[in-house]
Amino acid sequence: MKAVYAIAGIxxxxxxxxxxxxxKEETYVEHLFMKADEIRAVHPKIGVRKMYDMILPEKIGRDxxxxxxxxxxxRVIYPRNYVRTTYxxxxxxxKNHIKGIELTDVNQVWQSDIxxxxxxxxxxxxxxxxxxxxxxxxxxxASTTLVxxxxxxxxxxxFKMRKKVKYKGLIHHSDxxxxxxxxxxxxxxESKECTISMCDAAYENAYAERINGIIKNEYMSNWTFNNLSxxxxxxxxxxxAYNNSRPHKSHDNKYSPASFEEYVLTLNAEKRPKVKLYxxxxxxxxxxx
Numbered sequence: 001m002k003a004v005y006a007i008a009g010i011x012x013x014x015x016x017x018x019x020x021x022x023x024k025e026e027t028y029v030e031h032l033f034m035k036a037d038e039i040r041a042v043h044p045k046i047g048v049r050k051m052y053d054m055i056l057p058e059k060i061g062r063d064x065x066x067x068x069x070x071x072x073x074x075r076v077i078y079p080r081n082y083v084r085t086t087y088x089x090x091x092x093x094x095k096n097h098i099k100g101i102e103l104t105d106v107n108q109v110w111q112s113d114i115x116x117x118x119x120x121x122x123x124x125x126x127x128x129x130x131x132x133x134x135x136x137x138x139x140x141x142a143s144t145t146l147v148x149x150x151x152x153x154x155x156x157x158x159f160k161m162r163k164k165v166k167y168k169g170l171i172h173h174s175d176x177x178x179x180x181x182x183x184x185x186x187x188x189x190e191s192k193e194c195t196i197s198m199c200d201a202a203y204e205n206a207y208a209e210r211i212n213g214i215i216k217n218e219y220m221s222n223w224t225f226n227n228l229s230x231x232x233x234x235x236x237x238x239x240x241a242y243n244n245s246r247p248h249k250s251h252d253n254k255y256s257p258a259s260f261e262e263y264v265l266t267l268n269a270e271k272r273p274k275v276k277l278y279x280x281x282x283x284x285x286x287x288x289x
Contacts, residue, residue, distance in 0.1 A: 032057060036069060042241050044222035050246075053253035094181070096204060097171050097197035103133040103275040106261055107162060110138065112154070112174045113208035114146070115216055119225045126216065126235060127154040132173075132207050133275055134264070135248050136257035137215075137239050138162060142231045151179045155188060168193040174208075175199045204278070215242060250275075 035055050039046060048069040052062050060068075098109055109132040117124045127150050129139035139158030143150035159167075172194045174180040180198065189196055199205050219238035225231045247253040251260045264272050 032060070032065070032068070043246055044219055046218055046246065050249075050253060053247055094176075094186075094196045094198040096173075096200050097195055098132075098173050098204075098277050101171075101277050103277070104269065104272050105264070106131050106133050106136075107164070107167065107170050108133060109171045109173060109277070110158065111205060111208035112139075112151070112172070112180065113205055113212050114151070114177065114179070115209075115212035117142075117216055117220050117225075117231065119221075119223075119231070120227075124225075124228065124231045125150065126212070126220070127151050128208060128211055128215065129154050129158045130208055130211050131257075132277070134257045134261045135207070135211070135250055136243055136261060137211060140235060140239055142228065142235050144228055146179065148179045148182045148184055151185055152188065155185065159192060166193045169195075171195045171197045173197040173199070173205065175205050211242075215239065 032055065036048075036051055039051050039054055048066050049062070051069070052065045055065075057065060101109070103109060110129050111132055112127065112129040114125055114127050117126055122144070125143050125146055127139075127141045127143075128137055130136060131138050138161050139154035139156070141150045141154040141157070170192075172189050174197075176198050179185065186196060215235075215238050219241065220231075220234055223234050225234060242256075243258045244256055246256055248255065248257055248260065251257075255263055
């Protein structure tokens with residue numbers, strides 16, 4: 001072996017020190033895989049960059065962490081969305097009221113949207129209502145058809161969760177889908193003194209659409225459901241995981257939506273983070289996962 005060490009230009013001591021170092025590194029990488037698997041068990045398709053922010057490993061940088069996981073089978077591939085879920089109607093009495101406004105608290109702007117879930121050879125439709133300031137899902141519902149009842153259920157859940165009698169100053173924003181323009185839906189909003197706002201263009205509902213993709217692609221599409229009851233149970237698990245333990249990019253990956261709301265309550269009004277929505281002619285930012 002002395003001849004081998006001589007040819008390699010290293011000492012026997014250096015060889016074993018390097019071997020010990022590599023073994024420690026392998027053990028550490030295995031530990032990272034274990035932590036990543038634990039996170040994916042709760043958040044099935046969360047990205048590796050967000051996992052880095054959740055683990056915050058001390059011995060490895062973000063780029064190396066991402067390279068190791070991406071090259072070890074942790075890359076996420078999303079399917080394309082190709083199913084139409086809303087049908088626009090002419091309801092021009094409702095304008096877009098969120099262009100250029102600045103948010104400083106919850107219950108200032110809610111956005112809602114509908115997405116589909118294909119599972120067990122059947123389509124299910126998921127409705128979400130989010131608080132744009134915190135990105136928290138405040139209302140949701142699953143159904144087998146695109147009926148207004150599902151949206152109504154999600155809206156009633158949001159009102160119940162926020163526990164306010166009236167919501168004067170709250171803007172409810174959506175696309176111009178028939179579900180949102182129905183008499184039942186608009187009447188409920190008006191009874192709570194909400195301002196009704198609707199898109200002029202598709203990108204103007206991007207916050208809610210992004211949440212749709214996260215819940216469907218990172219959670220629901222990775223599970224198997226046999227019926228609507230299974231979908232409803234899975235949806236509840238996904239929303240709770242998203243709201244309570246998934247760090248959000250818009251909060252510097254430090255807070256989940258629920259913990260961000262708790263954090264904001266500790267700040268004086270003038271020190272609270274501000275969220276500026278898009279202005280006229282400017283596409284709304286959607287890079288806020």
